[in-house]
Every structure is written in C-alpha cells, then in structure tokens.
Amino acid sequence: MEAALRQAYEAFGETQAERGVDLGAVEERLRAQRVETPSWGYGNSGTRFAVFPQPGVPRNPFEKLQDAAQVHAHTGICPSVALHIPWDRVEDYRELADYAASLGLRLGAINPNLFQDEEYRLGSVCNPDPAVRRRATDHLLECVEIAGEVKSRVLSLWLADGTNYPGQDSFVERRGRMLECLSEVYGRMPEDMRLLLEYKLFEPAFYHTDLCDWGTALTMCQKLGERALVLVDLGHHAQGVNVEHIVSLLLDEGRLGGFHFNNRKYADDDLIVGSVNPFELFLIYVELLEAEENPGVRIEYMIDQAHNIEPKIEAMILSVMNLQEAYAKALLVDREALREARRSGDVLSAHRVLLDAYSADVRPLCAKLREDLGGSADPVAAFRASGYLERVAEERREGRPAGWG
C-alpha cells in the first residue's frame, strides 16, 4: 500500500472508530462481496442505430473469459462469469469450464436466448404457435443441461415476449402458455438449480410485455415453485418506480433471486452501474444488508451492461468499484441509530443516518480491500498500465469480434 493511501485509510479508520463502526466486521463483509460479470459485456454492443466496434474485442467465449479474468485480477471480487447461449455455445462445455478454472474463474448463470431467432417474431414461450413454444422450451432444456455440465446452479431467464399492438394477442392465454412451458423446464431442473425470472417494462415489445414488472414475475414464480425467484434489473422499471422498495418487497416474499446491475436515465440504457444515481444504488444495498444475514438467503449479484462507446474492460472495472463503494457505504449505516430514529418518528434524523453513511469517502477503504484481495488500489489505472488491451488488440486483429448474435 502506498503511503498516501495508507494515511487516508488510517484517517478513515479513525473517523469510523469514532462513529462506533467495527471496521473489521465491515471489511469482512466487503471481502465476501461477489459480483458476476457477463460474457456478453466484453463483446461489441450498441443500439438499433449503430454498433461501434472496439479494438481487442474477444472473438469467442474463451477470450471473453480472459477479459473477465482481468476484471477479477484488478478488483478481487469477480470470480464468476455468466454465459449466454447461443452466443457462448461451444463444442465442449467442460473444456470451457476448465479454461475458466485455469484463469481463476468459474462459470456462473446460464442465460438462454429466446429473442433472436426469426421464429420468435411473435414471442417464444408465449407464442400462439405451439411449435415455436416447443422450440423455446427445448432451448431452455438445453440450457439446463449446459448448466449441469458447467456446474452452474442458476438459470437466468429474460423473456422478450410481448406484443406491439392492442389486440395482437390475448394477455391471459399468453400467460397460460408461459406457465406451461416454464413448468416443464422447472420440472426438469436438478434440485439444487434455481430459475431466476427477469421482468422488463418494455423493449423489444412496445405495447405490452408478458413479464413487465415484479408482480408479473413474482406471481409466475409462485406458480412454478420455491426455486423460481425474481431477478431485478435496475434499468427495467417505469420512471419514478422506487426500486429499493421493490427489493425489500421481494426479500419479504422470500423471492429475490438476483440482480442485473446497471444504470439508466431514460429506459433500459444499460450504462455503468452508479453513473446516473449512485444514491439509489446505496439505498438498494441498505435494503440488502440485513437480508443477507439471514442464512437462507442467496442472491446472485450480476452486472448486465452494454459499453457502447467506452472501453469495455475499464467500464466493467469501474462498475465493480462503484458496487464496492455502494456496499461499503451501506455497511457504514448506524443501524441502531436508524432504528431509534424510526421508532421515535424522527423523520429527519432517520434520513440523516443514511446521509451520514453515504457522505463518507470510502475509496481508501475499498482500495485497501482490493489490495488485500490481490487486486489493485486503482484498478482502472493499473489495468491501463498493464498494456493488456494493446496486447489483445494486436492478437485479436483477425477474425470476427463477438457481439450480440
């Protein structure tokens, strides 16, 4: 640790000690934080208007793992990588898992793709055509198998199903079709596998989306079974919706399965988590802290972003740093003072308890933590200095860079 950092860390520690914070306990929690990065976050992405290719983008799942390993190396808390099928389809999944292990990684959630094939024009598991539903269900079953092969225990499902015009299809019949398909899949999942069901307000469907909010996802999970849980993507809500409230509701229902972290100002913008409203991110972690202490709770923390104009590996590293800082600040909340202020109906004091934690500068703490974990005090700078991107940009000049498709 450099002298300046050490000094800042020590000053931070003193301040927190005065506040009565057990810094050791905070650091233990921080060390245990885990964030899964998505294989597709390392490939090219864009909007419907353009995809701007970047240098050094991986050409296959193995190279995506190499990039993910960089993020883990510099941050220390990202040992797993989510896969997307078919974008990450390989001949031999064991080989891929072994390669991940050789990089210090493991394979995480398996993400099926039910939105890209021509057959899915009118939906996948909700499609009026039973043959298309069969195809969709078979793809999900394939993903269950792949999960088994790579020892992943999470099927993470986003359905693009919906309609574009009033009258186009029956809301209720589509719901019934979805339930039938997912029930078959759920029934074939091994007992230690969990199904995470994601909802989204709109896009690509523009009139109605079959799983449009947490209520639609939750009621579907209720019908499927205990290992069906809801996945919250921070960019999938209507404007104004209080996401931390939804998080608490799903926790209270015992149905919060995981997160897709990102940020947005408008719609599903898929920006770097914490770049638009870092206070909201902090408030979400405040809800999670107590719940995490319950032994039964297991939540998958995953990033799902599209780095369209900024360098992808650096953006992923910054995202992880933002998650570390938000978590660290949430750990500084004086919970006893919070309880007391709430009990006495002291609105302003309760609010200030949160502000007090949020206003802290936790960068020295997080930097120290990352060094403890073998990562970097300033991971973006360290990654830039490493020359990795220049090297792979050279190595990967030939061939077709990975993207969505």
Added chain:
Amino acid sequence: MEAALRQAYEAFGETQAERGVDLGAVEERLRAQRVETPSWGYGNSGTRFAVFPQPGVPRNPFEKLQDAAQVHAHTGICPSVALHIPWDRVEDYRELADYAASLGLRLGAINPNLFQDEEYRLGSVCNPDPAVRRRATDHLLECVEIAGEVKSRVLSLWLADGTNYPGQDSFVERRGRMLECLSEVYGRMPEDMRLLLEYKLFEPAFYHTDLCDWGTALTMCQKLGERALVLVDLGHHAQGVNVEHIVSLLLDEGRLGGFHFNNRKYADDDLIVGSVNPFELFLIYVELLEAEENPGVRIEYMIDQAHNIEPKIEAMILSVMNLQEAYAKALLVDREALREARRSGDVLSAHRVLLDAYSADVRPLCAKLREDLGGSADPVAAFRASGYLERVAEERREGRPAGWG
C-alpha cells in the same frame, strides 16, 4: 325518441347487423351496466394550490344523494353511491339509506379515511406508533359496522401510507404492521363483505408508498384471504404502464375487485374518465367483457374524480356517458374474428378487429339505451334544461358546502 335519433339508431343497427352483431345481446349487456358515483365527487375539491367553490354544492350527505339521483335519472345506470367516512358521517345511517331508497338509490362502497387526521402524519396502519395503528384499525372497524348498517357489502380502502425520505422508516416493518391491522379488520368482516384494496404510485407520499402498485396490493390480498381484492384506479400508475394488461392479470389471478374510473395525463389528475385517452378505456373494457361472463366474477365499477373547474353534476354525467360508449364499443368487437387473427399470427388484422369496433359511432345506441332506461338521449343537455342546478344553488346558499374535510 326523436326522429333524427331514431334514424341514426336504425342506420347504426343496420351497419352492425351487416357485421353480424346481435344488437339485442349488446343492448342487454349495456342495460345491465352499472356505475357507482362517489358522494365526494359532488362536493368541492381542488389541488393543494386552490379549491374553487362552485354554486349549488351540497352541504351534507343527503344533498349529495340528491345530486347523485340526478346523474342516475339522466343516465339510468347509476343507482348506487359510494360513501366516505367521516365526510359522510351521520347520526343515523339507516335514515340515510332510507333517504337514498326514496330517491331510487342505494348506498354502495364504504370508503374509510386514513389520511386526514393529524395522527396520520407518518401513516395509519403502517405508522411506527402502535397507538396510531390502533386508531386506524378502529376506524376501519367502524366502517365495517357502517357498511353493515347501510347494507353495503364493500369496504373500499385507499391507504395514503408511505414515507417522504430515504431511511424514514422500514419498508418491511411497515408491511408487517399493515398486514396485522388489515387481518384484524378482515377477520371482523361479515362473510358476504369484500375488502377492496387500492394502490397508488405516489401522493401524498413522495419517497415510497406502502401500496404502490398492483403487486403490493395483490400480495397483501393473498395474505388476507379470498374476499380481499384489488381495486384499480386508472390514475394511480407510473407513466407508460399498460393498465389493461394489469386488469387482465388481476382477472387471471381472480383478484380484480373494482375500479376507480377517471383519467389522467400526468399523475393522479382525477379528470373525467375518457377525456385524455378514450382508446385506453375501450381496451380496458375489452379485457373485462369475457371475464364478466364468468358467473363467479363481481367487479365494482366506480367513478373517483375531482371536478375542480367544471360543473360537478354535468361532469359526472359526461363521465357516465363515456363509460357507456366505451363499453358499447367493446361489445361490438368481433371476438371470433379476433381469435382467428390471433391464432394465425396476423398482427395487423387482430389490431384492426379492435379498431373496427372502436371506430363505430355508438352515440345513437347509447342514447336509445338511456331512453329505454328512463334517462335522457342527451343527458347533459337535459340536465342543463332541467334547471336543477339553479334551483339547488338557490336553496343551498346558506351553510357550508361539503368538501374534502
């Protein structure tokens, strides 16, 4: 029926006959349509910035019933009136019920008020203070009793509970408190009484609202019991939310209990239903039609509006007309053609089946219907011509006009 109307009605009938519509069946459904008007819709209302008093506003519940009787007289489908306690508190509820009967009306849903007393500054059934929760629960129990006295079988509950600042209170603890209070009330309801639970995105709470969307209301109802059902107010959603989809979801869950009709462009604007997006209103009725045919389904159709700048009785009459026209158009939908277009994945044709019904001019049909029911072909004009408002404006000059409070 005037000649011009008769001619228009007959032309309409011919056109529909060519489309294969059974006009008799349509008229039977239309005759059975019922809309409950709210006692508070006849009193003065406004925004936080101003309440503009109107001439002739009723001074007590009896006079509100007189006004409601006018709406029923001219439209023929509004025989019941929702009460708000304490705004409609009287010494003798039997007397009020008898007076309603004398006007050809009956008393409908009982609406408790848990937002106006000073004690509710931090919430009612979710308040951190158990004494306040006790008070709130007692008020609900009082309303159950009043409902019994006036032979109403519906308790219609909107909770303003929420917080204004991050950290102010615990989402989960508040939820637990609400469940406890409502369980007590539910347990005391007679077996034929139903609890309708309303949700709302925001206002008066500006950070989180305890029942903020259909999911929060539904999961609470699931915990309470079968006679707890969700009430949809058309102005209580985030922008962009597909309300007809929510209606279908609640129907599919067997938990749609009723509506508060109104319209909005921005937030809970409480405008005349159908005045901003009449197509949405039509689409909602399209969802309801089939469900209504199920014998178990019973939905309370209620108006909840604030006529701040327009004359209240006329505005209520126009609202009912808009509901009649939306329902009539929905009844014209060629359901068989719709099913066929959906089955074959013909997006445009399915959409056009709805447009085809929506584009019809159903005013002659509705006018004829109203006349059949003893109402008026042009109810707003007939009401204006009746001189009622001028008469009551004179009669009610003294005393304090009713309002919110």
Added chain:
Amino acid sequence: MEAALRQAYEAFGETQAERGVDLGAVEERLRAQRVETPSWGYGNSGTRFAVFPQPGVPRNPFEKLQDAAQVHAHTGICPSVALHIPWDRVEDYRELADYAASLGLRLGAINPNLFQDEEYRLGSVCNPDPAVRRRATDHLLECVEIAGEVKSRVLSLWLADGTNYPGQDSFVERRGRMLECLSEVYGRMPEDMRLLLEYKLFEPAFYHTDLCDWGTALTMCQKLGERALVLVDLGHHAQGVNVEHIVSLLLDEGRLGGFHFNNRKYADDDLIVGSVNPFELFLIYVELLEAEENPGVRIEYMIDQAHNIEPKIEAMILSVMNLQEAYAKALLVDREALREARRSGDVLSAHRVLLDAYSADVRPLCAKLREDLGGSADPVAAFRASGYLERVAEERREGRPAGWG
C-alpha cells in the same frame, strides 16, 4: 362505390348537414391532404435485440419506390417518398427521380445519416474532433446537392449526437460546434430549400442529447435563419409532454416545419400512427387546421415508422388511413361553437365540441374520398387482394433486402 358504402356515406352526410357542416369544403381539404412515406419504412427494421426479416422486402431504392407506389395507389394521398442517404445512394439520382415519376411519385425530403459510421461514436457535428465534424458537414453538403438533383426542397435532419455519461463532454461547446457546422450547410442551401431540424429526448444517447426537445431545436433554428424549422416526431418526447401544445407553440413561433408521424407507448417505439392514442393524433390536427389556412405556412407531413413484426406495406397503408381519419374528424370540429364556449368559459361545452367531432365515424367519408382519388375504399383489403406482396416476394428472393445500413 358499393351500395353499403354509398348508404353509409349518405347517412354520414345527412348527419353532418344537420350539424351545419359543409361537406364539400371538408372533402376539398381532405383531397388536398398529403403524406410522405419514408423509403426506409419499406426495408427491414427491428430493435437492438433482433431484426425479423420479412418476405418481399425491397433490395434497392427503386424497389422501395415500387412499394411506396402501392401505398399511393390505394390511398391516393402519398405521392412523395423521403430518401435516406446513404441507404438510398445511387449512381444517378436523376434516374431515380425519373423512375419515381414513372410510378406517379416524386422524391421528397432528403434525410442525411450522421449516426452510423464508426467515426460518429462521440457525435457528428458536435464531435470534439474537428475532422469528424468536417466529415459530417461534408455529408450534409452532399445531401444538399442530392436534394438539388432530385428537385427536393427539404433537408430533414435528425442528429443522434449526445453523450452517455456525466462529464463526457461540454454541453455548451457541443452546441457551438453544431451551430458552426449547420451554419455552413445552411449557407449553402439554395434559397428555396428548407432545413428541418428534429429533436429527440434520448436514444442512442443515454445521458444527454444535444437536440433533446423543441426548445433546443427552436433556439438553433433561430440562430440559423428563417428557413430552418423544427420537425416534430411524435415519439420523441418525455412521458406526459403535451405534443399538441408544442405543435401550437411552434406554429405561433412560425417555426413548425414538419412531422414524423408514428405512435408510442413508452419511448421512440415507432409504431403505426394512431395505434396507441388516436385521440392525441386528432388533437394535433385540430391545432394544425387553422394554421394551414395561413398562406405562408408549409408543413411537411411525413411518416417515420418501423414495422418490425407486421407487414410493412399494409402497415403503411393503415397509417395513412389513420391520418386521413384523424384529419377528417378535425375538419368536423364546430369551430364557431368552440370559440363561443371558450369565450364564455364553459369548460365542459368546449371539451364536448371536440368530443362531438371525434366520436363521428368518418370511415365512409374517407373511403369515398379515396375512391374519388383513384384509391380503394378498403385499401388494406384491396392491397391484400392484389397479390402484389406475393409477386414481389417471388421476384425479390435473391439478393440482399434493404435495411438500416
């Protein structure tokens, strides 16, 4: 005209005559209505998640004109076609214009593309790199020349410029760069050419968009000169924004240059105009009617939609029908009654004047009009019956269908 249509038309005429409407004058306005369809609306389109190819999609600008000619043939009011450069780049623009003329069409607005090239990752005319701005300006100048060659007098410019992250660039400096580039282009436009400047809330930029609302576009036009005018795309506003109000403001400023018609429920959904909120479309035309009567006013009415899942030519035809019906209803508004109700502060009556026109079933009128113009009473059915799509689907099997890019 078929007997049933004739009967319906006559009944409509009688009803309107009773209302005091001069049907001849209405029909004259309707006959003069013009809608420009976009060449890119006939090519494949989609979302960032998928493009679902359709059979028979044109492979080049000439075939797009063939499809556009179908829309004109069946509706009678779409004689011009907007071009997009480079998607419609050809060797010889005179040849393209001649081909259009041979189909009874002419070439309309020229739409530059400043969003697709790799160089535009950080913007085009706002890019921090002067070389990129030069490139963008040169492309605009090229489009001015093309417009000259095809005798188009409209340059229709949408800028995707914006940023994705706070801090990424200087709002003010970007504005200065835009002004400099556009001033050069404006200065090179022939005196009878007009620049239409389009604004959009977001997408593809997710933090800020340089021309994000009508105010940003208008103030830029004020700086450029009198022939710089604002283009309103119905899907480019924040939720809740009153578009008809903006239309009236731009008319009052003398700066409304044109429309991109479409509809949306969420963001820039590019759905069929009138499919989500037909009442809003009617209200927009109500604003336009009086303004159109001013001899100095010239507004370009253009469609800009993406028919991702529905057949493109049919969808375009339905869009034009919806525009005809909205215009027809607006023409039925009793303006004198409206003025009188407004003057006397009779809110409900003024509102009902609009409802009265909107509730009319104008389909017989529009069908008759289309027949007068050589089109079809039921254009979608007539197009389907014509076998055109099947024929071109066969003819265009080889080669690469046109799309965005």
Added chain:
Amino acid sequence: MEAALRQAYEAFGETQAERGVDLGAVEERLRAQRVETPSWGYGNSGTRFAVFPQPGVPRNPFEKLQDAAQVHAHTGICPSVALHIPWDRVEDYRELADYAASLGLRLGAINPNLFQDEEYRLGSVCNPDPAVRRRATDHLLECVEIAGEVKSRVLSLWLADGTNYPGQDSFVERRGRMLECLSEVYGRMPEDMRLLLEYKLFEPAFYHTDLCDWGTALTMCQKLGERALVLVDLGHHAQGVNVEHIVSLLLDEGRLGGFHFNNRKYADDDLIVGSVNPFELFLIYVELLEAEENPGVRIEYMIDQAHNIEPKIEAMILSVMNLQEAYAKALLVDREALREARRSGDVLSAHRVLLDAYSADVRPLCAKLREDLGGSADPVAAFRASGYLERVAEERREGRPAGWG
C-alpha cells in the same frame, strides 16, 4: 473548531493539496455562496389530502423572518428571504424590511400569487375574461411596487395558468394574452429590476400548462426583453429530463435567472434538495461554476420546498447544508483534467474526473466554512440544542399559524 473537526479538515486539506486543489480559492467561493430561503417554507404546508400542522409555526411575516434568521445564523449563507404576496402582505413594507435588517436579513424576491383567488379558476394572465387579466396584471404591478419599497430587485413569477381538458381554451390565444399582460408589467419595472419566469410541467393544470417547459418560458422572455429571465425549479420537469443540460442551455442563451431548489422522485414533490438524487445537484453546480465567473451573470439561488412531515427549520438548514456540500464538491472538479479528457475523447476518464470530486467527503470543509462565517459546524444539532423551537412553540401557541392562504 473542535479537535476532531480540525483533524478531519486538515486531512481533507492535505488530500486536496495532493490533487492540486487551491483550497483557499475553493473556500473563497464557498464563502460567497448565497441561498435565499422562502417565507412560505416556514408556514404550514401539505398536499391536497392533508396539511399536518406543526408546533411553533409563525403566524405572520415577522415571525417567518425570525425563523429565517435562525437558518442564516447556523449556516452563514442565507441572508435574504423571499416574500409571497398576499401571504406576506403587511401594512408597512418598510417596517418589515427594517425588521429584517434588525435580524441581519434582507428581503429578497417578491413572489406574486396568481392562483388562489376564485377569479383565477380558468387562469390569470391567460384567462379568457379580460377583467380577470386586468386583476392579475394589477396584482403584478402591486408586487413591482412592493419590490420597490423593500428594495428588492427581483420579481419571481410562477403562473399556474393552464387547462384541464382538451378543447377548453386556445393555446395560442392564451399565449398572446400572457404576453400582453407581462409586457405591461415589464414596462413598469424599474431598470434595475428583473423578472424571473418559472415554468412547470403540470399541477394545478392537468391537460396543458401555459408555461410548461424551459422553451415556453424562454420564448416568452425573448419577447419581453433582456431583464426577463428563466427560473428553474428542480421539480418542474417531466421524468427523465436532463436538468443540468437545461441549465447549460439557459446559461448559453444568457437567460438563466435563478433556481428554486428542492428535490423530487415523482412530480413537484418539493422535498429537501439533495435528498433524492444528490448527484444531479452536484452536476447542476458543475454547470454553474464557470458561468458564475462571467461578470455579467447574476443568478438567484432560492429554495422552494414544502416540509409537510418534517420540522421546517431543521429541514431548511439541512437543505442549505446539502447545497453547500454540492457546491463544494463541484469546486473540487479538476477542470483542466476534464478539458483534457474531453479533448482526447476519453469518455471514461472525463466521467471519472467528476466522480473523483463527487466522492470526496466535504463535510469537514463545509463545517469549517460555516464556523468561519459565524455559523455552526453541525447546524441541525446546534439548532436543536438551542431550544429555539420549543421557545417559539410556546410563544406562538395562540393565533393562526401561517400557511398557504
């Protein structure tokens, strides 16, 4: 200064010195920061559903000044108080100004009220009735006079004018009426007086608002003259609108006149500034910093909040602290590094320059500043400890507490 604070301040200073920050210059700017508090923020307020009275609320303008003096005493940067006419109407305005001076205060912006009288049901300066417009204009002229008497040089005007229903009135005619009235007022303002024109998306008008966005306010100011400027209220925008961008646009047009600070999650929630999205507040100050250095620029920084459930004076103090911290963080931005990152198109680095400033814990700096200015290191705690509220609650038990009306 207490030892712990001194230590924290010194540690902060060292860290900033390492970053190359000239702390003296930062403190000079911070010392010059001024925030005007609103007289009405000390009176009772609420929503349309309830106003919850608080103990100790002032009963007249003199007592409001006493409360405002408390905020200034503890924060050091709030020497002026905005008045609202007629809520602050007094016999002798010189006396009120003298009383303010005796408390170390001065009277600030004069805020007319054109929304509360019965006559304004259909608008004030846009009302179709010329007599109402005359009344409204006369009230504005009265406020110009009052401003003269109290030596205020700012007329701060919010117009509630708008309509609730499509068709209710003519957008364009209303605009003309507003221009006529405001022109008369502008013409009567002394040469050193400025008119600040506020816009708002909606509420109390629910269909259209005459000044609904910055474009409507700006174009009106352009017509009025150079001393007509736009006032930005942070809660008056549609969801998603980028407020810092608007701030920069108005600065670039030379028309940013002032702020009404507050925060919102949904609509015009009027919460404590910085309580929902503190990062946005920081970004707004980033835009302001450079502009403030321009000698011609003068911006009024005012708070406009409604403390419905939290104690009003404490809430005002916390608001000022949040503004101090946001400003302080903005002053820490490494502008040279920002320029360099932007110049080279380094998106991530430019963004990180802002994050780097925002992440700092500026509380020791602000605490020290406040002490320098004679205020309190922890102003909320100091105010609580002072016993002021208990004292005035006792003194002000009799009489009618001030509120909106």
